[in-house]
């Protein structure tokens with residue numbers, strides 16, 4: 001029987017990184033051995049995630065600049081975006097916060 005609430009489900013509801021240490025997925029760099037180890041651990045989690053394809057597709061579509069998404073680093077996603085079959089990139093909407101510094105300067 002179809003789930004009547006299926007339309008409300010989002011792929012991130014099934015992300016196995018929920019509750020994981022965010023530092024693992026958002027290291028402050030990618031060169032030092034410790035950070036490489038963080039990257040390896042994050043990718044190991046992603047490799048068992050049931051929504052890895054959705055996650056990567058989303059990260060490519062929005063041009064996610066930081067962190068490990070869909071088992072990829074930002075540099076790996078930059079390379080993937082150059083492929084002809086990469087998802088079309090859609091920029092996220094710009095959100096203006098009331099009392100923004102640009103308003104204060106005007």
Ligand code: SF4
Pocket residue numbers: 012015016017018025045046047049050051052053055056068069070071
């Ligand atoms: S693929 Fe990785 S980053 Fe994406 S939801 Fe799954 S565990 Fe999290």
